[in-house]
Amino acid sequence: NLPEVTWHMKPIIVVALEDEAASVPEAFQILLTGIGKVNAAMVLTRALAEAAAPPSFILNIGSCGGHQIARNTLSWVTEFHQADMDVSPLGFAKGVTPLEDSIPPVLLPTGTKPQADLAEAACWTQDHFVTNASGAPKLFDMEAYALAKVAHSFDLPFGAIKYVTDDAGEGAAGDWTANLKDCKASLAALLDQLAART
Secondary structure (H helix, E strand, O other): OOOOOOOOOOOEEEEOOHHHHOOOOOOOEEEEOOOOHHHHHHHHHHHHHHOOOOOOOEEEEEEEEEEOOOOOOEEEEEEEEEOOOOOHHHOOOOOOOOOOOOOOOOOOOOOOOOOOOOEEEEEEEOOOOOOOOOOOOEEEEOOHHHHHHHHHHOOOOEEEEEEEEEOOOOOHHHHHHHHHHHHHHHHHHHHHHHHOOO
């Protein structure tokens, strides 16, 4: 049973990039992981194992691609999937790790979403930059699933807020670069609001 969470309890903010860390107000503790699932899992695991006391909860923020999701918007992640896991020849759905219980789709309690109007979407985490997305609407990043899994292993609530910089299509790389400044500004504005609640 996870503890109840409110924004009056300060989370640790986990980010992949220094540019994203620059969005975080001084009121919050920041953990910089670097890019990718391995770095994310390794850095967060070490930080939690060495912490004198665990954080109230963990919040991952950062940029992402968004297939069929409006660019330059913030999204609250409702499900975490490992897109690199594909054992479909053995009858498993893509994203499912065989012989393992999957992590809960979202670890923060219902109603914890920091803004009522934030869009909601599932996030697929993988170690490549997506430029050919298809299928249902979804977000793409490189760390969220790994972070959610580590948080789950430590019995800590976890949430993620992602800024959609690109459409995960052919022009995604250029759009990500062009929209990173707006990403930082939007995340900073939201975190300033959350800091005022603590």
